[in-house]
Amino acid sequence: MLKAGVIGTGMIGQDHIRRMTTVLAGVTVTAVTDVDLEVAKRVAGGLPGTVVHGSGEDLIADPAVDAVVVCSWGPTHERYVLAAIAAGKQVFCEKPLATTERACRRIVEAESAAGRRLVQVGYMRRYDGAYRALKAVVDSGAIGTPLMMHCAHRNAGVPAFYEKESAITDTAVHEIDMVRWMFGEEITAARVLVPRRNRNGGGLQDPLFLILELTGGAIVDVEISVNIRYGYDIRGEVIGEDGTAALGDLTPVTVRTARHLTAPIPSDWRERFASAYDVELQEWIDSLAGGGTPAGPSAWDGYAAAVVSDASVAALRTGSRVEVTLMPRPALYDPA
Known part of the structure; x- marks a missing residue:
């Protein structure tokens, strides 16, 4: 069972939490955080056993988190994705991978230095x-x-x-x-x-x-x-x-x-691509089983x-x- 931590509990974060807890198989949400901790606490209130962390970095460091789902504000994506790579944890990042070409390049370089795929970007089409x-x-x-x-x-x-x-x-x-x-x-x-x-x-x-x-x-x-x-x-x-x-x-x-x-x-877009989001996250979860690597849109795709x-x-x-x-x-x- 993949233990996922979600950074960002706004609209898309809550929607991904809903699908991971009620629609998809092989995953459980063990931790959440948000820039507005009160929102994160309200979301966690409906998820028995889920921990609320004070920051994205704390969530990534949590040993009860196997993989990270980044749904926060776009300009914060780089720091959380880089932190996940440094921790050796798989990370699903909603688009954009980062908000500048240089930031995306830094992520590509960090993952390449790590020597294995750790990043998938949320291009659900x-x-x-x-x-x-x-x-x-x-x-x-x-x-x-x-x-x-x-x-x-x-x-x-x-x-x-x-x-x-x-x-x-x-x-x-x-x-x-x-x-x-x-x-x-x-x-x-x-x-x-x-x-x-x-x-x-x-x-x-x-x-x-x-x-x-x-x-x-x-x-x-x-x-x-x-x-x-x-x-x-x-x-x-x-x-x-x-x-x-x-x-x-x-x-x-x-x-x-x-x-x-x-x-x-x-x-x-939520109505048009609802099933695509389900398939996207389920395939990501399945790809990580047994220590596998993601096959979906990569950090290179996010950079390009x-x-x-x-x-x-x-x-x-x-x-x-x-x-x-x-x-x-x-x-x-x-x-x-």
Whole structure:
């Protein structure tokens, strides 16, 4: 039984605690902490035997914690992930791995020096049934060599603290990781086009149109619309030499009445990707059984996503094409 400690008991932390205690197998939550200890205490109150620690470092040092789940505020991720690596403990870190390229590089270097995989980053798209089915078609060669991919990432609305660049760093970063995984290639350059503003976007420049170039010459576009009102809508279509493959209709039911066809639309990411989060954490837990190592998104993936995200932000600011330059990839992250 894996004994997990959770750093950060806000919305996503509480959701992961719920799935680890009521949905998943092979894991128990033995410790929690949060910058607001009163929140952590309330959460622990519903978990018999769970200890509340005064800091993330104390939780990591607890011998009753085998593995760490980091769900705290993004700027704190680096210090907790580095502490877990130093302690030789497995760590699942919600995205981002860290908030700067340099911080991600330090994590990659620390894990590489440790000589084994200890870090998994929470990019849940890789665990979604529809995305996995799409990748299976692409990998099979059924549509020939993939040439392009069209993506859309649409939110009904975003919080008040959302900033102009958040459309890339917090929203499109999911597509950035997914594209690297889908094509099995690195992203080499980014451009951002700025369409007419959505009147619902307040002071944001919304929508945006992100264009990514890949190592093998494929091009991917991502429509980012974060105030489109009607719901949470994720789309993806790969165009190959011999055909196309697209994410299927994820609506469980359609209704036909009075000459109209209607279907429900997810309200947010929690509804759309609920099962992906379940699969993601269960596979992470299973991978650690018997002293194993995680097979999911690595520290290198977190680093690469950060570098591409930074390049995309630079493209947004300058209006020009920005090339992506990655550090040499350590052997630890070479494909199996």
